[in-house]
Amino acid sequence: YVAAQNVPGSGAYVGLAPPGEAGSWQRESKGYQFWTRADGDGYFSINNVRPGTYNLYAWVPGFIGEYHYDEDISVTPGSDVYVGQLVYQPPRDGPTMFRQYGLWERRYSELYPNDDLVDTIGASDYHNDWFFAQVTMYILCSTFESD
Secondary structure (H helix, E strand, C coil): CCCCCCCCCCCCEEEEECCCCCCHHHCCCCCCCEEEECCCCCCCCCCCCCCEEEEEEEECCCCCCCEECCCCEEECCCCCCCCCCCCCCCCCCCCCCCCCCCCHHHCHHHCCCCCCCCCCCCCCCHHHHCCCCCCCCCCCCCCCCCC
């Protein structure tokens, strides 16, 4: 949840790509795509586009999902296309809930106070010795040792 009113798509990535459903531009490899970034107020212009029929897609860093303009956009030589104000409705509304996996502050020294776990290829048993993340050992002075 960001605001009760619409907020500008500052820094949004906006592109024209071959027609398809939302997200299809990510899998498209045969047609042309033309991308730009919106300015601080959410305005954008995509220049030097080859003539053709496209869909308009957009996404904003930090927001879930992406925008897909419902109508085809036809580009002809020398044409200007104005799409008006675009409003993206995220797939859900409300605060984001994060879930903690692992230990707070990654202080695995509480579990392994003497040494880091060591995995020896050919000798360690992944059922008992496997350590999924290589993290620094926590030292009380808030520093870490490196090689």
